[in-house]
Amino acid sequence: MLKKSLILAATATVALATAAEARDQIRIVGSSTVFPFSTTVAEQFGKTSSFKTPVVESTGSGGGLKLFCEGVGPDHPDITNASRRIKQSEVDRCAKNGVNDVIEVKIGYDGIVMGNSKKAKGMTLSLRDVFLALAKDVPSETDGKLMPNPYKTWKDVNPALPAAKIEVLGPPPTSGTRDAFAELALEGGCKSFDWIKALKKSDKTMYKSVCHTIREDGAYVEAGENDNLIVQKLDANPNALGVFGFSFLDQNADTIQGSKVDGVEPTFEAISDGSYPVSRSLFFYVKKDHVGVIPGIQEFIAEFTSDKAWGEDGYLSDKGLIPMPDDERSQWQTRATGLQNLSM
Amino acid sequence: MTDLASNSAPRQTTERIAASLPRRYARDSRFRYYGLVAIGLALAFLVLLFVSIVSKGYSAFFQTEIRLLIEFDEDRLDPNGTRDPSVLAGADYGGLVKSSLRGLFPEAESRRDRKSLNRLMSSGAGFVLRDMVTNDPSLIGTAQEVWLPAAADIDMLIKGFIDRSKPASERRVNDKQIAWVDALQERDAIERHFNTRFFSAGDSREPELAGIWGAVVGSFYTLLVTILLAFPLGVMTAIYLEEFAPTNRWTDLIEVNINNLAAVPSIVFGLLGLAVFLNFFGLPRSAPLVGGMVLALMTLPTIIIAGRAALKAVPPSIREAALGVGASRLQVVTHHVLPLAMPGILTGAIIGTAQALGESAPLLMIGMVAFIVDVPTGPIDPATVLPVQIYLWADSPERAFVERTSAGIMVLIAFLVAMNLIAVVLRKKFERRW
Structure with missing residues (x-):
């Protein structure tokens, strides 16, 4: 055994020396x-x-x-x-x-898609709705000052939306999809408040922390890097909304529907011509x-x-x-x- | 009075005991009942796990294939008639598949229809033909009936994972494709065959072409390196610590450290491998050699601890008898103690290796979580291992990878069960009791 491992070590070193020199x-x-x-x-x-x-x-x-x-x-x-x-x-x-x-x-x-199960009704969201539903701190309706996110249901966010609990399954902070979601969807909604938009010039770090921080009180559930898992969970829980890549919507069109964002449905064409806002x-x-x-x-x-x-x-x-x-x-x-x- | 008191005391005790007996029996049987419930629950979960994996995965062992009449047209494959291998390898075999399909269903005339017709077949069908021709150039000029792999979506349709009753926009196969598949079924030209490709191919982005063999070979080389490094080192450490080392503060310290190492999370070994083997020694990324070295570090404490326990179980009388007839200490170990302890040591080694087989976290850091098509041919070729392959498939969007994920898990479990069985058999066969 000892001899064998010595021989292995020797051959390995020789092989490595050659491997490091050229790679084909x-x-x-x-x-x-x-x-x-x-x-x-x-x-x-x-x-x-x-x-x-x-x-x-x-x-x-x-x-x-x-x-x-x-x-x-x-x-x-x-x-x-x-x-x-x-x-x-x-x-x-x-x-x-x-x-x-x-x-x-x-x-x-x-495209980054927000979607839910076909068993439930489709959603029509604006970027502002998404921001108000998912940001950690939101401007209050009365005086516009920042306060911890008080909204429990989609109806609280926008009276036109159903009175369902806000429950969003999405990727964890280590994921590039999450970064892009924060940058495109949350920041997009965040900018619709004029004073926050003005903040971008005066205090960029403050602006970023307001626009990119997702709430941690259970409304946004980190469902792991695996988009397949999110899709399966959506199928099992029709009340939840999921955040995932377009290819997963494309592959699971029989069970999952994409939500309209700012009036545009996440389709191949809409993402290609840039009219769907959450694309990168x-x-x-x-x-x-x-x-x-x-x-x-x-x-x-x-x-x-x-x-x-x-x-x-x-x-x-x-x-x-x-x-x-x-x-x-x-x-x-x-x-x-x-x-x-x-x-x- | 005193008589009465001394007479009643023993009676009271026996009465008390008699009175408490039913309660004690009840407690006893309750305890046994709890044990049964615990075992029952564990078994139920195990059965649930196996049923869900097997029911999801068994269909991956079969693959839908379509029978096509392929004309190996000389003008298209080898216009100059040279039979030069590089010409043969570069010819348009996908075109042969397409024209054969068009011959079957001439009604598909528009560009769109032809495209959906071509999507019945896997993109790998052309490569199957290419391999046939390069192996046997005499096929050129003949027409052959060939079973070729169908596309993953068609495979899913045949296996019943696609709901025909849904509107066409919600399925991945359109109405025309379903009609063509039905027509093929009437002619018995579409069948499910045993999926040999799954056991012989490397990874692929097309589920119907993906196989587990690349990962099996990768796991083999990784474990080979692990065993070659960890087994001799572990056994020698165990022998030294158990038979030769003096008991002092240093050996105590070493012992505590080894026990602690056994409990270190495996990802830490991956970080160590990245820092030492890759960055410092400059070993190649994604190589089973490095993976094996990292896993050897992880397995070492298990082997040492199991080895020491096995050596300790050999009765001292055997050592003393050997010393008594004049054997040296080395002879005592190699002639008597080690052979008697071997079954226990081997059991520990096999269980440690089985653990290493199922490990993927430390390999993440050293680049073995990668898409690798070519089956590795040695320990320094880029490779991946079984658990990583399962993880990569689980992460793929295509529906057909769901069953392949479960099938991969079944293969991994089969290897683990086999290794544990070997451990049990070895123990039963060579174990000695004193």
């Missing part, structure tokens, strides 16, 4: 929202090209960019997925570690220094940005990705295949 497989990290799309392209790419299938890890947008910016070389990932745009601070971090040339590729849109752009970032070093990166970009993948009828739209309009798509395609650098 693309490594992708990043957002769990982009994960289903990135993996689909990776699989197609692996099957149709002579290159190995890329390895895709789901680390979250922030975690992915952190790994991505750690440095250049085969120990670091080649591509990172993000469900938001890269931040200036992350670009700086990248540059500090020698990652200067980054190619940005926008791949399409994702999805990206991936490529390390330019790895192009030509790790085999297949350019071909992978070409596969991702081909019409058969991200086009209107491409295989990614089957998976729930909402494609960009034609001209925007061709613009991004030229930029991506031409390996143009990111400009903030």
Whole structure:
């Protein structure tokens, strides 16, 4: 046994030395929202090209960019997925570690849906309703000052809504979906109060804490990162409303219905043309220094940005990705295949 | 008076005892009844768990396939007739599937209809044909009837998970597709076959193509590394501490630490692996080698504690007799104590390894929670393990992954039961009582 483990250790060190020198497989990290799309392209790419299938890890947008910016070389990932745009601070971090040339590729849109079971009536919400129902502190009706959220039922929030208890199942703070939900839905409703909007200029941290903090008194239930779980719970509890990605609505259209937000139903078309307010752009970032070093990166970009993948009828739209309009798509395609650098 | 008092005292005691007997019997039988209830409840939950997993998962072992007449047209596959493997691999096999479908249902003429017709078949159908042709180029020029995998949505329809009575906008298959499937059923050209792909393929984003084999191989390499590292180290530590180490403050300290390590949450070992194995030693991410090393750290305390208990159970008379006939201390251990303690040590090792097989938290930190299609061929290839594969499937939006998740759980449980059975058999076979 001792001999065996010594031999194993020896072979392992030799093998590792070679593994660290060269890598013939693309490594992708990043957002769990982009994960289903990135993996689909990776699989197609692996099957149709002579290159190995890329390895895709789901680390979250922030975690992915952190790994991505750690440095250049085969120990670091080649591509990172993000469900938001890269931040200036992350670009700086990248540059500090020698990652200067980054190619940005926008791949399409994702809608965040508030939905409930088909057994109950559909909801028609405004962003203001969503904010008032879910924020920790809301402006009082009488004097406009902030007070802890007093609303118990949807009817309290807006007399036009049903008198049902506010019960929303949504992702926990670690999730990118939660960040985007806070930024798009809550902040969208929050801005409809003029004095809070004015706060954005005078006191940005205050503005953020008012607009992004979700109540913790049980009305918003953290249902885990797993959107499937939320969908199943909605089916079992018709009174609850859920917050999840559009692809889960698309796959479960027989049991779940999406709520109208500001009068727009969450459909493929409405998210694509931007009229549905709670949608975000999805990206991936490529390390330019790895192009030509790790085999297949350019071909992978070409596969991702081909019409058969991200086009209107491409295989990614089957998976729930909402494609960009034609001209925007061709613009991004030229930029991506031409390996143009990111400009903030 | 004094007589009376001394006579009545024993009678009072026996009376008191007699009076209390029914209560004590009742207490006794109540206690047994509580025990039965507890066992019954535990069994009921276990049955509930198994029934829900098996009832959800058994359908994944069957996959709907559609029989198509495929013409392996030479002009389309190999126009120059060179039979060059790279030409054959790059040909448009998806096109063969599409034209065969169109031949079956010529009424689908509009672009939209053709698209929904093509969606009957899995996107992997073309790859099946490609593998057939590359294995046997003589197929070119012939026409063959081939069973090809149907798309996941059609599979769900055939298995009854899609409600035909719902309006078309709420189902993932449209009315035309249902009509085509019914037409195929009349011709016996659509059937459920045993899903061999599930046991031979790696992961896939298409549920009908996804398999557990990649994860099984990944788990195998990970556990191999774990056993090779943890077993010898653990056994040697146990022997030293039990047979050779002096009892002093240092060995006490070591013992306390080992017992504490056994209780450390597994994610902490993952963080350690990330900091030491990946960042400091620069080992590759997602490799079973690193996963095995991390899990070995986690299993080590279990093996040491079980090993020490097994060594302690060997009676001192055996050691003394061996020493008495002139054996050295090393000979005492290797010739007598260790063979007698081996069944207990092995049991501990197998249970520790079974624990490691079900572990996914520490692997998250070292990049083994990843989408990996290729089946790993060695301990440094990127790989994932069974519990992680189950987690990834549970997180996928497609309805067909629900049954695959449960099927994956069944495979994992089968491995765990097998390992625990081996432990029980080993113990029964080699155990000795004194």
